Amino acid sequence: MKSRILLTCLVALMSMASGVCLAGSHPAPKPSAAPERLYSAMELRSDFEQMYRELKAAHFDLYAFTPKPELDRLYARTLAGLSRPLTLPQAKNQFELFAAAVHMGHTRVDSPASDWARYRKHGGRAFPLQIRIADGRVYVAENLSGLDTIRQGDEITSLDGESLSRWLERTERHVSAETPYMAHSLMEYDFPTYVWVELGAVDGFDIVLSRVGSASQRLHIPARTSAEMDAARKQQPPVLDLEKPLRDSRMLSDSVAYLRPGPFYNAEAKTGAEEWDVSSFRQFIDSAFESFSEAHAASVIIDLRGNPGGDNLFSDVLVSWIATRPFRFASQFKIKVSEESTAANQARIANDAAAAGPISQKYANLYAHASSGDIVDFDIPLAYPRPGKRFNGKVFVLIDRQSYSDAVSVAALVQDYKFGVILGEPTSDMATTYGAMEQFTLKNTKLLVGYPKARIVRPNGDLREKRGVTPDIQIRIPIVQSVNDEVLRQAEIIAQHN
Known part of the structure; x- marks a missing residue:
């Protein structure tokens, strides 16, 4: 069962002949609710102009996948179509449709998730x-x-x-x-x-x-x-749920160990500062590998299927157990400096420096020595195999189309450094990507516009874009995955015979 949205990736390309198509209705308010505010055409056009202007200034490469003349034409048509007042959901729909024309996962506008949740909470009916x-x-x-x-x-x-x-x-x-x-x-x-x-x-x-x-x-x-x-x-046949438990470690057989690390962040965090606390995750990973050692496991399957990713502060803890040499998750990490990114980073630190984490401070130091428009290298220090005991058996990493973000980085790292063998189906998320998303706020509607400030190249230096991680050994994922987990069974057979 897919019980949650792993990525807020909700904006899209709209093909418009002329004017603006207000695709779809939006949730009716509760009977006692006041009418939604309408934003004037002037306010909407001002925000839309701000959106495109700041995207051009702050985005690492706005036209990487959509040529500038094409995006300019869509901008002009959308701007001309903003000719009457709209509610916030209607405005959001138009702005997100334009943002998605960039064809880049980290270029987006506020998703309709909150509108959808409110609609469903009030008894709204949906496709079943x-x-x-x-x-x-x-x-x-x-x-x-x-x-x-x-x-x-x-x-x-x-x-x-x-x-x-x-x-x-x-x-x-x-x-x-x-x-x-x-x-x-x-x-x-x-x-x-x-x-x-x-x-x-x-x-x-x-x-x-x-x-x-x-x-x-x-x-x-x-x-x-x-x-x-x-x-x-409750009346349906049970299906595979890779979130229950969220993290798991066990022996599949006398020789094959299984590790599902779960997301690479502190899932139990109750404050922003706790999000960076790796101690509980480290304890889980260390305990898992200690138990594999005691069981004399000859191989381990690390299951990253359906993993939303997170931060390498966490994933490096896992990789350090299987690494045979120093490693880093990217061969290049280049950032475009802009007023928008500098302001967003400063606001994050000012709001809560502990919650902002150590990376935000590194960004601040970098921005202080660069000018807007500069493309600068962001240093990624080497991580090292853990001292003392490590896992010396064979390593297999299981991925699928819904392995995202840092889970893709881990798979690419393991493949490129030859720390193990990748199994499963290709990831849909990119191995070399535009990422490190920042946001700016539109003046009138207060919509948040996300954009990638960086280009991140996988460890082997492959500059080809629009490519995920391709498994070394592919396993076809069935249409319906039963609780028997046929994919894992196939992975176990591969681990036993390789």
Whole structure:
């Protein structure tokens, strides 16, 4: 079960013939709620002009994937279309659609997540099927409709009279992503959200299902509340949940150990400062490898499937157990200095220096000796194998399309330094990427606009973009993953025979 959104990556490319298309409705307020504020066309245009101006100033490479003439034309059309007052959700929709035209995961505007959560909290009904996308086709991963005729693994070929390939185009324009593969991976979490963004509140949906050996079925499925979906979930066959437990270590056999480190941050943090406290994570990792040593494990499978990533302050603790030489997670880390990034960093430190962490102070020192527009090197010190006891067996790292951020960096590091063998399916997130996201605030709407201030190159120096980590040995991920975890079983067999 996919129980949460791992990445807030919710902005998209919009193809517009002219003017502005207000795609989708937005949640109706509670009956007693006051009408939403309307922002004037002048306020909206001012914010949109600020957005593009500051993106051009602060973004590391705004036109890396979308040529400047193309983005300029879209900017002009969108600006001209901002000709009447809009609510904040409507304005957010327009601004995020433009940001996503950059085709870069870290170029984004405030997501509709808060609007969606409010809508659902107040009884809002939604599309009741979770999906899995394979080779461009869409399958039922979880059926929360209450209709027993729908099975996990059924292919959805039509929704409200449109093909699912068309629906993917419609919904994925609300996702900032370098590639369709990455957009697909995110849509497996967020498809119901963006069906709502496209259609607004509706009572139900007409779908066509295809099943091997059976005739196509035409069904009307009800839109359902959160409570109805929770009740339906209890009636469904159990599926693999890689978040329960969040972190796990055990022996799979006499010779193969298993480690799921969980996210590379302090998941138990209650304050901003605690987010940087690595002690609990270190204790878990050290204890896991100590137990593997006591069990005389000949190999370990490190499971990064569905891992949202985090910070190398944590992941270096893990890698130090398997490293055979000094390492760093990137061969290059170049930053574009700008007034926007400097101001955001200063505000973060001023608000809470402990919560901002040590990296923010390093940024401040770097900015103090550079000018806006400079491209500067951000020094990444070498990390070292841990002194004393280390794991000397064979290492296998298991990844999938939903291994993100620092989990991708760990996989790339292990592959490039030859610390182990990568198993699974290619990551959708990039190994060489534009990252280290910062934000600025629009004056009138107060929307947050995110942008990457850095270009980060994987350890082997591969400058090719729009590429994730490709496994050394690929394992096909099934449409529906049962609690038996067939993928892990295959990985265990590989570990035993390699």
